[in-house]
Amino acid sequence: MTTTVVIVGAGPTGLTLACGLARQGVAVRVLERAAAHATGSRGKTLNPRSLEILADLGLADGLAAVGRTHLPFRKYFDSAFVNETEPFAGARPSATTPYPASRWLQQPQLEQLLRERLADLGVTVELGAELVDVRQDAHGAEAVLADGRRIPAAYVVACDGGRSTVRKLLGIPFVGDGDPEPMMVCGDVEVEGLEPDAWHQWFGPQGAFMLCPFEGSTRWQLQASPETDAEGRTVPPSLESFQRLAARHTGREDLRLSDATWLSTWRINVRMAERYREGRVLLAGDCAHVHPTAGGLGMNTGIQDAWNLAWKLGYVVRGLAAPALLDTYQEERLPIAAWTLDVTSSGMAAVVKGIETPGIGVEAGGVGDFTGLSLGYGWSSLAGGGATDALKPGDRAPDAPCPGPDGAPGRLFEQFAGDHFTLLAFGPGARPALAGLPDHVRPVALDDPDGEARRAYGITGEALVLVRPDNHLALVAPATAPEQVRSYLEYLERLGA
Template sequence: MSMSTSSMSAMSSAPSAFMTPASATSVLISGAGPTGLTLACLLARQGVAVRVIERAPQPHTGSRGKTLNARSLEVLADLGLAGDLLAEGRTGLPFRRYFDGAFAAESDPSADTPPTPGAPYPASLHLPQDRIEELLRARLAELGVAVEFGTELTGFEQDGERVTARLADGREVTAQYLVACDGGRSTVRKQLGVAFTGTGEPEPAMVVGDLELTGLEPTAWHQWFGPQGALMLCPFGEEGDRWQVQATPETGPDGTALAPSLEGFRRIIARHTGRDDIRVHAAGWLSSWRVNVRMAEQYRVGRVLLAGDAAHVHPTAGGLGMNTGIQDAWNLGWKLGYALSGRARSALLDSYSEERRPIAAWTLETSAAGMAAVREGARTPGVGLEAVRVADITGLSLGYRGSSLAEDLLGGPLRAGDRAPDARCTDAEGRPIRLLETFAGDRFTLLAFGHRPALDPAALDLSAHLRTVTVDTDDPAGLRDTDGHARRAYGIEGDALVLVRPDNHVALTAPRGGEKAVLDYLARL
């Protein structure tokens, strides 16, 4: 294994004499945000021994990332969380924009992307990040894993077989893999010596926080723009008892940004709105953020991997941050599980960086351009956050067509690497069922349109790798494409095979008779 000099020196300090004997696990995750929690759930569901450590003494509070896109909802639905998320989150929240204190325009940017048979979840769902994390922790607990709060990773070393992590309290943990989900200031990334390339601004661009206020209708995301900068207030819950605030910071006599405070937000709101009936009663989480656009040059160094903000940071424009991290975990989770169980060679993990770094590059470019557009649009009446031109706010079009794991033998509009669409079907007894339901879990799914594939069980231990779902055959356990949704979504008219990965991306497409190609594909893993 090749490692840089800086990486080796960062990991070479000897353990203290008072350290207790090392405890072992298969995967150690540093960081208990949405990325780390999603990854832990995916691994625990596969039976992988996993530990999640978090430096903070208790769960984070604060709305922070507050928008889940449709693709993240599909991920979390696979973990059994869709019902709770949809019950608590808000959809169809219009943008109500003001310029220089006066009403300018209102619109719903998600109205153009309603749920469809192929994409059943709303384009965006607004829910505070602390509640999303709470739901993920509860699911993880059901899988037998508890987050270890107040546990800080201070250093580590690795060899060809394991990673030995050192904790602040003197303990050691050995693991087969370490995954850094510890944020933009990642301790793990820094000690690896992995470059975090990009640009950043020295002064905070926005002050943010959670406020309790009255006097403002909780039926819209209110956005004030003008010569003084920007103020945005987003409500949570139908009663509007909690709002996230984002605003251009106040500045001191020397022109530097002031730290966020309750009194500061009272002044900012009064100045931007020109109203005296909006009363700010209390503040919860308060913070500020600087514009940083950076990406790790490597996502994997030996047995250490980076995910979420530890791998990429970018402006908040477009609401892509938490979603990109969750989808990092979705890509990595099945690959780690397969490598650890022996179902796949460890080289499969190299495809994680191959597939996810281009997505991060797109995210950085999109969000940076969006932030620039918002700043420019702030000078124009009627323009607000809609200046952020995200090509796909749902995240459903992002895929891996150029991946080494993508193999097309069929041709057609749907290509290997694309997200596998959902579709409404019925079972043999006429009961409704969705394709996403048949994909749920951690195996590959072979969709066989129009025929029963002739797979030789002796050729491969298929039970651990593959489930077969027939569509429009005489198979009593198969599905009926009653309204043609599945064939339209997959662009298939006759008989065909579509192999779907555990993360619900298309692995391979083949015509009828392509069973050997399917077996060869799985064997290569």
Template sequence: MGTALIVGAGPTGLTLACSLARQGTEVRIIEKSTGFQTSSRGKALNTRSLEVLGDLGLGDRLLAAGRTSLPFRKYFDGEFVADSDPVATAGSAPDSRYPFGLFIPQWRVEGLLREQLAGYGVEVELGTELADFSQDEHGVTAVLTDGRQITADYLVGCDGGRSPIRKRLGIPFEGSSDPEQAMVCGDVEVEGLDRGVWHQWFGAEGALLLCPFEDSPKWQFQAAPERDASGAMVEPSLESFQRIFDRYAGLPGVRLHNATWLSTWRVNVRMAERYRVGRVLLAGDAAHVHPIAGGLGMNTGIQDAWNLGWKLGHVLDGLAGPGLLDSYQEERLPIAAWTLNLTSAALATINESVRTPGVGLEAGRTDDLTGLGIDYRWSALSDDRLAGPLRAGDRAPDAPLESPEGVGTRLFDLYAGGRFTLLSFGCPAPEIGPAVRTVAVEAGPGSFRDPDGHARRAYGVERDALVLVRPDHHVALTVPASDSGAVRDYLATLGR
């Protein structure tokens, strides 16, 4: 059994640590800060991230800690325009348990991930900073600032947009920055505003957004920065936030107080040229940064970790060859490029649209923001031999089923746990081995039932067929039911 060292205990590092620890991999996660961060930062999980964290066992706790619906209250030049609810039309769907996103501050997501990780006996090592590292064909040696050393088989840098690990590797961080296109952000308490809506003031000068959080006195403040007489940006402070609020909102009875996070965000659109150098890998903001439009920052990092986690676990457990790790960059780097383009376009649309009365943040929304449409059809791990509507590399849809005992369940409940799953439609599931769970659907006595045909329709299966699903819920292989040998061959050569 190998070991992994994760540097950085934000959502990306914690998701990766949970994924590895659940697989039984020895993992350490270090964080240079002496305390856990309490600022909101990212404030929403999209549908795909909810599926990911739900698989890790956090679904119900996340839903209890956030809110699935938050109406937008829009103003223009200080006057109320309209209320709208972008997710009001979302309903249940057979192919996803979460047909919505979740408004939840990043600190709360991190707390629940740490709680889950502690259940595996792993704690974040606070106040532990990486000073340097070296690697050879046998592993990685990390040197801490206090002189201690940690040896591991692999090192993963989840250490943010300024990643010292990326810089130490000499990996270019390509893209552009616009320091003049900026936003001030913070967490404040507000007296005199309705906490049931996200207040959004727009006008010719820009925007002010105040978003409340569930079961917390805090609101997230976002606005165009205040500028002095020379045109220079004023550093964020409670006093500058109050002046900005008074200028945009014109509500003299509303006071801001107890600011606990003050920050200036500037537009950076960059991505790492590579995600892996030998035994060292990058994930999350260390690998890519992009505009905040669409709220994809925290989500993209979580989904990086989800893609990497099962692969690194399989390599460390000897279930796959080290070549499997090459597919991490192959699959996730194009997704980062797509995300940079999507969020840059959304930000440009929002910047233009908010100058029109009644138009707000919805202008930058697309269905792509759910994350459900992300696929890896181009990947070397995708082997499609049925050529149906659902292709190898696509996200494997969820669907309701009925167990052999007549109990309702869902495919994603059967997929959970970090293993491959072989779906056998219309025929008994072949024995593949202990590393693969098998699920026979409508294959006679003892199989799962698909009473409404949701599973067959979702997977585009008309005849008897086998569908191999990866631990991250993407389709690996589709073959006719008679070709179980192809499944064994796929797994035997994985990453080798």
């Protein structure tokens, strides 16, 4: 099968995009420069919006079997216990939100689940495939590898991280700044003498030292202010350095660390690509934006980039939408990246300030909506007409009960799952509009006997609600105006013409 899309990078962003394209039948290849899959814990939080996306891709059961949704933050100051908090202590699933809390897990666990899903769709990640050049013209693109192979494709998507080779080859400015001094050292370790029932956070005049456990694993993620030598130079991360830091911050000699792996020094960078598209090449994830770790938004923002791009790129190559639809990817996601840089910078500043305040922990960085559930695209050219008492086009479409034709229990998210638009018909007067729809639009007649869907969507009478493949509202129309739905779909086909 001729390659249609080449994806450079096999982290969460690239794998999510690959799954979203492959299940549409798009011929995709995923290139990974490394010779083996990464094993370090790295990103460790999936927020509720990312969990909805991954469930749509078929990963709900796999994710439920790994990680945890409730993780207490146990805080110490100058080695003494101060307090314990749990950010999602009262979070419970609701009619509109099946995933009210973040899930804590190791990034390799997520990547393995995504690779398995991708394999089910007939695609395997190609390891040791280093891209050294990308070429394009009006008719297609070409990925050139270090071993001399050339892979022609219709599009190339760069998901190759903050030091992106593709972004540099394209000459796209990575605008922003960074702190030249290291702020944190990181690593995965074994820990003896500490209960793995909480994220332990030691703050104080000497800085920060944190140990986060992982459910079902003996590994902990260590993050700490770096050790310095007599000349004030940063000591490279090592087991010996980690052990000295542990004794200094915790005041405990019985806390023993061992088997240190994935040693890393982390610096603050706040940068964003000036543009997300250069002809037939697009950027996603850390390749397009990097920011402080406050709120754990890095992996999540990349997954949500991929979710936005997957349906649009799939629709373009399948002939369901005009190529100009790809311009709406930057239109919608670049402002989200700008917001992310702002809110994580503010959050990191709050955490740094709180290091010298007893009882303050990493939740001080939660200065915005880190669930992702309130983020939408109300400014987008894809936001059609109409609105309800609760929602407007561009908003995330909430879940709600949706009984099947036989009355069997069901959910709206089950109807949304896939790469189609969904047309919701509220009330008998709206149902005639469900006839004669294109194959990529799923008709759903809502009986809604308890009125929960109406409350979730702010519908008081009869109405039509068109939901995009990425589960954001496209438009709201009167029950008697199905032509508005047809006009919207035709608009996608002639976009940019």
